[in-house]
Amino acid sequence: MKSLKATARRGALISVAAASALALASCSAGQITQTSSQVAAVDGAAGSTSDNAVAVRDVTVIVTSEGETGLKFTAVNQDPSDKDHTLKSVTVGGEKVTLSGDTTFASDTSLVADVASQIENLPQGDTGNLKYVKTSLTNNGLAIGGTKDVVFTFDDGEASVTATIAEPPLKSGTEDRDVTGGEE
Incomplete structure (x- = not known):
């Protein structure tokens, strides 16, 4: 016959093990987890004016080779009052960005901006609700992989973000990769 003390000890150990397994398994089982709202860093920064009338997305400082x-x-005009908005100026780390093109955009229209060589790769002609603007900036020691504060000034307010400094993505089909996986 076993002692009552050993049985109680065994029961307590089983209870603690079951409670631990339950607690550890439930950490990520819910809708609200620590990782559910994370976004990829490669998408660029995002922000909006204080009234959310204009949003900026995929903000990245570009330095080409x-x-x-x-x-x-x-920049997306998402103003519910259907008002046109104008991008008046942009600064990167306090340096003014040169904007080439019309920076006034209507409701439900996006203002797509990039360096000239990348804008030329985008579809031209009837683009529907897209307007293109070329940008340029003096490179005063911008290092790829770093970050800079960017301030957008619109007719109805400002949007501030911290943007990554990066090279533009490679054009599709320009890199020949070794698909054999080894030396020949």
């Missing part, structure tokens, strides 16, 4: 420097972003 040819030395071209500018700002890539998409």
Whole structure:
């Protein structure tokens, strides 16, 4: 016959093990988890004016291998009053960005901006609700992989974000990869 003390000890151990397993399994089982709202860093920064009338998305400072420097972003006019908005100016780390093109955009229209070499790769002609603007910026020591504060000034307010400094993505089909997986 076993002692009552050993049985109680065994029961307590089983209870603690079951409670631990239950607690550990439930950490990520809910809708609200620590990782559910994380976004990829490669998408660029995002922000909006205080009234949310204009949003900026995919904000990235671009430095090409040819030395071209500018700002890539998409500004979206999401004003529920159907008002046109104008991008008056943009600064990167306090330096003014040169904007080439019409920066007034209607309701439900996006203003797509990038360095000239990248804008030329985008579809031209009837683009529906898209307007293109070329950007340029003096490169005063911008290092790829770093970040800079970017301030957008619109007719109805400002939007501030911290943007990554990056090279533009490679054009599709320009890199020949070794698909054999080994030496020949």
